[in-house]
Amino acid sequence: MTTTTPPYRSAWQAIDAPQAPEGDPAVEVRRSTAVRGQADIIVIIGAGVAALSLATLLNTRVIASAGFGSFVVVAYLAFLVLYGVLVSLQDNSRAVLDRLASVVVHSLALLALLALVFVVGFTFWRGREALPHLNFFITDMQRAGPLDPLSVGGILHAVIGTLIEISIALIITVPLGLACAVYLNEARGPLPRFVRTVVEAMTALPSVVAGLFILASWILALGFVRSGLAAALAISVMMLPIIIRASDVVIRLVPGSLREASLAMGAPRWRTAWHVVLPTARSGLTTAVLLGAARGIGETSPVLLTAGYGASVNFNFLSGPEVSLPLATFTFSQSPQPTMIARAFGAATVLLALVLVLFALARTLGGRPPGELSARAQQARGQQSQRDLARFMEREQARRMGANYAT
Amino acid sequence: MTTITMAPVPGPDSPPESARKVRSASAGADGIFRLSLQGAGLTVLILMCAIGLFLFYRGAQALADARLKFLYTQAWEPSSHNFGIATVITGTLLIAMVAIVFAVPLATGVALYISEYAPRKLRRALINLVDLMAAVPSVVFGLWGFYFLSEKVIPLAKFISAHFGWVPFLAIRDANPNDPLEDLTVYKSSTFIAGIVVALMIMPIICSVMRESFTQAPIGEREGAYALGATRWGMIRAVVLPFGRGGMIGGTMLGLGRAMGETIAVYMIISPTFQIQPEILRSGANSVSSLIALKYGAAGPFELSALMAAGLALFALTLVVNFGASAVIARTRSGQMT
Numbered sequence: 001m002t003t004t005t006p007p008y009r010s011a012w013q014a015i016d017a018p019q020a021p022e023g024d025p026a027v028e029v030r031r032s033t034a035v036r037g038q039a040d041i042i043v044i045i046g047a048g049v050a051a052l053s054l055a056t057l058l059n060t061r062v063i064a065s066a067g068f069g070s071f072v073v074v075a076y077l078a079f080l081v082l083y084g085v086l087v088s089l090q091d092n093s094r095a096v097l098d099r100l101a102s103v104v105v106h107s108l109a110l111l112a113l114l115a116l117v118f119v120v121g122f123t124f125w126r127g128r129e130a131l132p133h134l135n136f137f138i139t140d141m142q143r144a145g146p147l148d149p150l151s152v153g154g155i156l157h158a159v160i161g162t163l164i165e166i167s168i169a170l171i172i173t174v175p176l177g178l179a180c181a182v183y184l185n186e187a188r189g190p191l192p193r194f195v196r197t198v199v200e201a202m203t204a205l206p207s208v209v210a211g212l213f214i215l216a217s218w219i220l221a222l223g224f225v226r227s228g229l230a231a232a233l234a235i236s237v238m239m240l241p242i243i244i245r246a247s248d249v250v251i252r253l254v255p256g257s258l259r260e261a262s263l264a265m266g267a268p269r270w271r272t273a274w275h276v277v278l279p280t281a282r283s284g285l286t287t288a289v290l291l292g293a294a295r296g297i298g299e300t301s302p303v304l305l306t307a308g309y310g311a312s313v314n315f316n317f318l319s320g321p322e323v324s325l326p327l328a329t330f331t332f333s334q335s336p337q338p339t340m341i342a343r344a345f346g347a348a349t350v351l352l353a354l355v356l357v358l359f360a361l362a363r364t365l366g367g368r369p370p371g372e373l374s375a376r377a378q379q380a381r382g383q384q385s386q387r388d389l390a391r392f393m394e395r396e397q398a399r400r401m402g403a404n405y406a407t
Numbered sequence: 408m409t410t411i412t413m414a415p416v417p418g419p420d421s422p423p424e425s426a427r428k429v430r431s432a433s434a435g436a437d438g439i440f441r442l443s444l445q446g447a448g449l450t451v452l453i454l455m456c457a458i459g460l461f462l463f464y465r466g467a468q469a470l471a472d473a474r475l476k477f478l479y480t481q482a483w484e485p486s487s488h489n490f491g492i493a494t495v496i497t498g499t500l501l502i503a504m505v506a507i508v509f510a511v512p513l514a515t516g517v518a519l520y521i522s523e524y525a526p527r528k529l530r531r532a533l534i535n536l537v538d539l540m541a542a543v544p545s546v547v548f549g550l551w552g553f554y555f556l557s558e559k560v561i562p563l564a565k566f567i568s569a570h571f572g573w574v575p576f577l578a579i580r581d582a583n584p585n586d587p588l589e590d591l592t593v594y595k596s597s598t599f600i601a602g603i604v605v606a607l608m609i610m611p612i613i614c615s616v617m618r619e620s621f622t623q624a625p626i627g628e629r630e631g632a633y634a635l636g637a638t639r640w641g642m643i644r645a646v647v648l649p650f651g652r653g654g655m656i657g658g659t660m661l662g663l664g665r666a667m668g669e670t671i672a673v674y675m676i677i678s679p680t681f682q683i684q685p686e687i688l689r690s691g692a693n694s695v696s697s698l699i700a701l702k703y704g705a706a707g708p709f710e711l712s713a714l715m716a717a718g719l720a721l722f723a724l725t726l727v728v729n730f731g732a733s734a735v736i737a738r739t740r741s742g743q744m745t
Contacts, residue, residue, distance in 0.1 A: 067562060098638035105524055108516020109533075112614075115607055116540045119551045126554070179447035187444060195448045197733070198455045204661065204729040205722070206668025207545075208696040209458065212718040215703075216461040220711075237458070240451065270440035291542065298544025301670035301696065305703055326546045330671060333550060341554075348547050359539055 043086045051079035076107070123348050130346025141311035146337045155347045157313040158328035161228060162297060162354070164317050165307075165324050168232035169239055169296050174289055177243035182273055184244070185251045196248065202241035210237040211305030219306065226308035228322030234302035243292040250284030251277060283374075287366030294358040298351065300326040325351040459722065466716030469709065477716065482681055483698065485706075485713040492717050497683050498598070498693035499721070501576075502673060503666035505602025505687060510610045510666075511659055517610070518617035523643060534618070541611035549675035552604035557595050557676060560603065564594040564688045579689050596678040598692040604676060605669050609662040616661060616736070620654025621647050653739020660732035664725045670696035695721040 055075035080100060088096045129150065130136050136154040144153025180199070184192050214234040218224050254277050262272040278285070303324050309331055310321030323331075325347055332344035373381060470477060472488060480491025521533050572578040579593065624647045632642040648655075673694050679701055680691035699714050706714060 069559075069562060070566075094638050094641060098640040101640035101643070102524065105516050105519045108513055109520035109525075112513050112517045112540075112610060113533075113536065116536060116543075119543060119548060119607065122551050122555055123547055126550075176447055176450060179444055180451050183444040183448040187441075187448070191445075192448065195452050197730075198452055200733050201726055201729050202451075202455050204664040204668065204725055205458070206670070206696055206725055208668070208670040208699050209462070209718050209722045209725075212699065212715060213458045213461055215711075216465040216715060217457065220465065221461065237454065240454070244451065268435075268437045268440075270436055273440070291538075294542045298542070298546070300544070300546045301700055304671075304700060326544055326671075329546045329550070330675070333546075333553070333675065344550065348544075348550055351544055352547055355542055355544060356539075359542055363535060 039090075044083065047079055047083035047086050050082050051075050054078045054082075079103075120352060123345060123352055126342070126345035127349030129342040131349060136343075136346055140313045144311075146335050146340050148339065150339055150342060153343070155325070155328055155343070155350065157311065158323045158325045158347060159350065160313055160315070161307070161322045161327075162324040162351075164228050164315070164322065165232045165235060165303070166293055166297050168229060168317065169235040170289070170293060172232070172236045173239045173243050173292065173296075177240055177289075177292070178247055178278070178285065180240075180244045181247035181251055182277065184248050185254075185277075186269065186273060199241050199244050199248075203245050205238065205241065207238055207299050208301040208305070210234050211302035213237060214302065214306050225319050226306055226321065227319050228307065228314070228317030231303045231307035231322060231324065232317070234306045235296045235299055238299055238302060239292045239296040242295055243288050246288030246291060247281075247285050250281045250288060253284070254280045283366045283372070285366075287362045290358050290362035290366065294355045294362070297324075297358070298326055298355055300330050303327045304330065325354070459719070462715050462719040462722060466712055466719050469713035469716045472709075473713075473716075481683055483702070483713075485710040490713050492695065492720050494681050494683050495693050495695045495698045495717065496720065496724075497685075499667050499695050499724075501598050501685070501687055502602050502605060502669075502692065502694055503663055505599055506605035506609055506666040507659060507663055509603055509606035510613055510662055511655075513606070514610045514613035514617055514658070514662070515655065517614045518621055519643065519647075521614075521618050522621040523639070523647065534615075537611045537614050540607075541615075543608075545608060545669065545672045546675075548604050548608050549672035552600060552672060552676045556603060557600050560600055561591055561594045564597070564599060568594075568688050576685055576687050579686050593690055594688060596676060596690045596692070598677070598684065598687040601673045601676045601692055601694075602687070604672050605666045608669060608672065609665045612665055613658040613662040616658030617651060617654050620651035620658075620736075620739070624650040653735055657732045657736030657739070660728055660735060664728040664732065667694075667721065667728070668696060668725050669694075670700055673697045674700045 052075055055071055055078055058074055059071050080103065083103065084096050084100055087099050133150050133154070135151060137159070138156055139152075139154040140157035141153045141155075142157075180195070184196050184199075211234050214230055214237065218230050218233055219226060224230060258276055258280060259272055262276045263269070267275070304327055307323065307327060308321030309327065310323055314320045314322050329344050329347040329351060332340045332347060335341065335344075469485065469490075473480070473490060477491050479493050480489060481493045483490045483494070517533075517537065521530055521537075525533055567577055568579045628646045628650070629642055632646050637645060673692075674697035677692040677694075677697060678690055679693050679697065681693065682691075684691050684693075695717050699718055702710065702714055
């Protein structure tokens with residue numbers, strides 16, 4: 001909460017505090033409650049310039065062999081020290097600590113942000129070699145050897161494999177996950193609580209263990225071959241707890257009064273769940289499913305153990321190796337050939353773009369609290385209501401006419 | 408005289424009325440509905456148990472063969488019956504520790520920034536960005552770590568080993584950081600680099616747990632601290648951090664669990680070794696999950712059984728850590744409010 005002004009500003013009055021206009025002491029001027037005054041900005045700029053100069057001096061004159069990294073570190077430390085000293089000239093030690101903590105928190109947040117932008121940006125930057133080739137998107141690797149240039153071969157097989165696998169995984173996890181989330185919220189007793197604990201523990205299941213499990217059960221115990229279906233099952237094991245957990249949280253936020261109103265109107269439980277609880281939470285459920293899909297698409301290790309690696313397009317998910325984008329990225333990157341590494345970055349870029357699209361969809365379609373409707377949904381709801389009213393009126397009129405005929 | 412019949416009002420001394428039994432007719436469609444929901448819940452439960460059981464069933468052969476040696480053998484040669492998880496478990500823990508050391512301050516900073524410092528408009532966007540970071544596939548982090556970070560981190564690794572070599576784990580024996588002609592490969596593919604990459608991957612989950620608990624710090628106590636003359640940092644130290652301590656511990660443990668299970672990014676960065684490698688800056692590391700990813704391909708039935716046993720050990724370890732984390736979160740003040 002940032003609404004409260006920290007009351008430690010007494011020493012700054014010379015600059016910050018409003019001066020009453022000369023000659024009319026009765027008129028009070030509105031005080032500024034801004035947390036940062038002009039003086040703070042001057043101090044920050046001063047400390048920054050001093051720190052940069054000092055770091056440049058040290059890096060060029062004293063430590064000759066230092067690189068950019070050490071320059072940044074030295075400048076940052078110098079800034080902290082100088083800023084602390086400058087603030088301590090006019091304020092007490094508590095204020096100094098406050099300012100330094102503020103600087104550290106801001107810089108940590110900036111660092112994390114930069115790291116994210118950097119990871120994503122680096123992938124896109126290195127992916128620029130492979131992406132301009134059209135064949136990268138419309139051919140597979142069947143005719144392309146490791147030494148072939150980027151104008152031969154592509155990742156069509158991986159794109160198709162990813163789509164097949166994630167579709168199967170969604171077909172399995174969406175009904176099962178949503179039913180389980182509804183179960184956690186609608187059922188009473190110790191069992192749902194236990195299931196919830198187990199699901200929470202399962203969200204942290206190491207992905208390689210999910211792959212091992214499908215390898216042990218589906219492939220070794222039941223005797224099926226490595227295939228797209230096996231990979232989809234492994235991805236489902238990973239996605240299921242994520243979807244259940246996120247939907248459980250959303251469904252829990254559906255107001256109890258809505259549920260009770262529906263039950264009080266005589267609706268059975270399944271109608272209440274289907275027509276009241278789930279539509280109310282629709283936005284959040286969409287987010288849950290899309291985020292689960294985004295996680296599932298990017299999983300490499302379960303697929304590595306269960307899908308097998310092939311270089312050609314395979315529409316048959318029941319048999320034969322089915323390569324997905326992360327697996328293709330991984331396999332390409334294990335090759336020492338520069339073109340294969342370029343293909344790895346290209347595949348990673350496509351994968352990342354897919355994840356970004358899913359994520360953006362999740363945020364635009366979903367993200368609203370339960371019960372809050374988008375403009376279009378609100379309009380649709382209004383029209384539905386109008387139709388209901390017309391229907392009721394019609395029925396009422398018919399009944400009255402019937403009564404008239406009877407008398 | 409008219410008699411007015413009244414419902415018997417329970418007096419103060421009459422026995423309290425027991426709760427009425429609510430009965431709902433669960434016939435027909437509702438019965439099916441309830442059964443199918445229960446079926447879904449039980450399926451998930453059975454799935455979870457099946458993971459443990461299948462890993463145990465498949466790994467039993469190897470476990471029976473190695474017995475207690477499985478825990479302290481430093482080699483992985485299942486074909487000559489000489490294998491154990493001592494190296495990979497310590498490797499996993501070392502990587503997770505490095506990751507925690509980097510991720511926790513970063514996550515604390517981001518969580519504090521979002522909950523305390525960021526302008527209201529920026530807050531939503533930042534939360535989205537952190538969530539997005541959690542959705543970036545691990546193979547992308549692996550590529551970044553291998554092709555970018557492992558070279559850029561060498562000066563830092565050199566600096567640390569030169570000046571902080573007296574700290575255990577940070578020294579590199581028989582390497583001279585002051586020798587400019589030294590072969591730099593000794594600093595590549597180390598636990599340290601893998602740890603940094605894993606730190607970036609677990610930062611979002613730690614951050615979101617911390618942020619949840621920080622934002623729940625009661626407004627009354629915040630205003631109280633300000634009213635007593637606290638600075639913003641004073642308020643954070645006196646109110647927000649103590650309130651969110653459970654969330655910080657729980658989030659850290661959750662991150663630890665994630666870090667131990669991380670596979671592909673670690674596999675791509677490290678060069679595997681089968682000796683316990685306590686020098687985290689030196690090339691060569693290992694972890695349970697990357698061992699599985701490395702060895703599954705050429706594994707015969709017995710080797711596979713040994714890998715299953717290793718997977719079981721990892722599974723058990725992460726389960727313990729995660730149950731611990733959720734217990735810690737549930738017992739704190741901020742956890743009880745959700």
